Each structure stands twice: as structure tokens, then as C-alpha cells.
Amino acid sequence: MKVALVTNHSEKSQKAMAQLEQELAAAGIEQDQAQPDIVISVGGDGTLLSAFHQYIHQLDRVQFVGIHTGHLGFYTDWRDYEVKELVKSLTEDVGHSVTYPLLDVTIEFHSKPDQHFLALNECSVRRINQTMVADVYIKEEKFERFRGDGLTVATPTGSTGYNKSIGGAVIHPRVNALQLTEFASLNNRVYRTLGSPMIIASDEWVRLVLEEADDYFIGIDQLNFQDKDVKQVTLKVAKERIQFASYRHTHFWRRVKDAFIRKCEDDEVES
Known part of the structure; x- marks a missing residue:
């Protein structure tokens, strides 16, 4: 050893x-x-x-x-x-050992190569200065148009962190799934989203198609960066898993x- x-x-x-x-x-x-x-x-x-x-x-x-x-x-x-x-x-x-699910994150840009990440906790997407507008797809079907501060997708182990602080559910890590949670969404007579956390099955995925803007802020676990060139973000249960002895x-x-x-x-x- x-x-x-x-x-x-x-x-x-x-x-x-x-x-x-x-x-x-x-x-x-x-x-x-x-x-x-x-x-x-x-x-x-x-x-x-x-x-x-x-x-x-x-x-x-x-x-x-x-x-x-x-x-x-x-x-x-x-x-x-x-x-x-x-x-x-x-x-x-x-x-x-025991194994827990991870989050697979692919970020697509308008004018540069895609970037791929794995996350243990979550990925959050938000705008700094204005309302974020994003079309939310589950698999290939459009589910809603989101307007608000941002969206986060968390693993079960990440569900006790930032996800919980914005109203998400706590999920046992044996559940092989992801959780999509809105924060500060706009819901009124003109704009409408589901407004509650969603549990995404392991054979489905989330795609966030973002309105063009120059102030997107993306957090992936401890990694944070700002980029004006982000086109869309795809999130799914990763093939890889983390092992704890x-x-x-x-x-x-x-x-x-x-x-x-x-x-x-x-x-x-x-x-």
C-alpha cells in the first residue's frame, strides 16, 4: 500500500x-x-x-x-x-470501499474549444450584474425558460452544501442522480418556472442554453471563473465515481x- x-x-x-x-x-x-x-x-x-x-x-x-x-x-x-x-x-x-456519484460538466463556448470538468459537489451558473436567462433542457426536450439569479446542479454528496442553502433537498449518496435547483427565480404573470428542485435520473441530463451575455460566473466545486463567451452547459451523472475507503x-x-x-x-x- x-x-x-x-x-x-x-x-x-x-x-x-x-x-x-x-x-x-x-x-x-x-x-x-x-x-x-x-x-x-x-x-x-x-x-x-x-x-x-x-x-x-x-x-x-x-x-x-x-x-x-x-x-x-x-x-x-x-x-x-x-x-x-x-x-x-x-x-x-x-x-x-464505498463509491459516490460525480457530476460531469461540459461547457461549450461560442468561439473556443469546449471544456470538460468533473465535480464532487456541484456546478453553479449565474450572472453577475443582471438577470440570467437560460433555456433549460432535460435530455433533448426544452423544459422551461429560466429567469433569475442562477441555477445549480448538485450531486447527492453536494446536496448538503450550497444546494441546501438555496432550498434544495438533501439526497442520500446511494441515489445515483443529480439535483437541479433554482435560486431567486422570477415567477409572476409574465414569467414562470417550476420553482422547485428537480431530481434528474442517471440516464438523463440537463442542458442550459444561455442568453448571450458578457458576465457569466461559473462555479465548479472550488473552481470559479467568469467568461463572456459561454454558449451552453451540459450536466450529467459522470461515468467515473469517487471511492472512499x-x-x-x-x-x-x-x-x-x-x-x-x-x-x-x-x-x-x-x-
Whole structure:
């Protein structure tokens, strides 16, 4: 087994990283940043997102493990005080893993080559200065003309992030689907959209045909860019999937409860 390490620059993460390197060396586990079998992120969900994009061309052979050093995250099964236990589990590895869906994003431009991306969380499209106008197609059939601030398409694991903050549903990652969510849509006697999140099946896709404008802002996980040449964006469930080594995989709904509910319940008990 060969392991790669990715961390952020916080003091707590650096301390956990130092202990992790010591424990790996003591266990005789080789570190290889170029061709690992396991990628361990030390930090939070953002750090794991960075690790995912760093090893995005090796998804068929690498598994990910997350160590969390801050607030509870959705991609991290281990805490910074459990480094010794994690390394022990590596030495007892039997190859078990769980896989989650990814988002396939193709951006077509008016006057330059297409660009292709994979996303772990979501892709958002919006305009900076004015109302965004886009024809929304499901497969090859036009569904609606959207007017508003923007649209986001999220994976199930990404459904707890930006998607949830704009009214989207939380979806279990075993559901192989995507979610299309509007934010700040215009709905009145003249303009009308569905106005609610949509769950898109794995054999369907979303195509956003954009009105020509010079201020489109596109976010793909942590990557953000602005471009005036965007013609359309096509989004679908990717053929690739991310693998998480399941040495100790936390139940998804327990993660959701820990992130959004448990502190309030604890406060009620204490009061």
C-alpha cells in the first residue's frame, strides 16, 4: 500500500499531519504523492475537495480517507485525535470501499474549444450584474425558460452544501442522480418556472442554453471563473465515481444530524 497526504495550513492540521507521518513510518507504510493507493486528506471538506481534484485523473485506482480537524464534515470519517487508530486500520486493509456519484460538466463556448470538468459537489451558473436567462433542457426536450439569479446542479454528496442553502433537498449518496435547483427565480404573470428542485435520473441530463451575455460566473466545486463567451452547459451523472475507503464509514444521516441538528438538541437537553 502507498499513501499520499494532502493537508491545509492550519496549526491543528499541521500537528495531525506530523503525527500521521510518524505513525505511517512506524507501520512501514510507504508515502507516494505521485502514484498512491490511498489519499488521506487532513483538514475539512475543502481539503478533501482539493485532494479529489488533485488526483482526479486517478479515480479508477485511488481511494480517499478524510481526517477532520475542525467542525464536523461530510467527507471525513476520522478526527485528528484518532490518527493512531486510522493507521492501524490501514495495516488491516481488506479493500472495502464505498463509491459516490460525480457530476460531469461540459461547457461549450461560442468561439473556443469546449471544456470538460468533473465535480464532487456541484456546478453553479449565474450572472453577475443582471438577470440570467437560460433555456433549460432535460435530455433533448426544452423544459422551461429560466429567469433569475442562477441555477445549480448538485450531486447527492453536494446536496448538503450550497444546494441546501438555496432550498434544495438533501439526497442520500446511494441515489445515483443529480439535483437541479433554482435560486431567486422570477415567477409572476409574465414569467414562470417550476420553482422547485428537480431530481434528474442517471440516464438523463440537463442542458442550459444561455442568453448571450458578457458576465457569466461559473462555479465548479472550488473552481470559479467568469467568461463572456459561454454558449451552453451540459450536466450529467459522470461515468467515473469517487471511492472512499470504508475502514469506518459514518452513516450518512448521522452526518446530516451532526452537521445541522445535534448541537440544537444538546442545547435543549442542557437547558
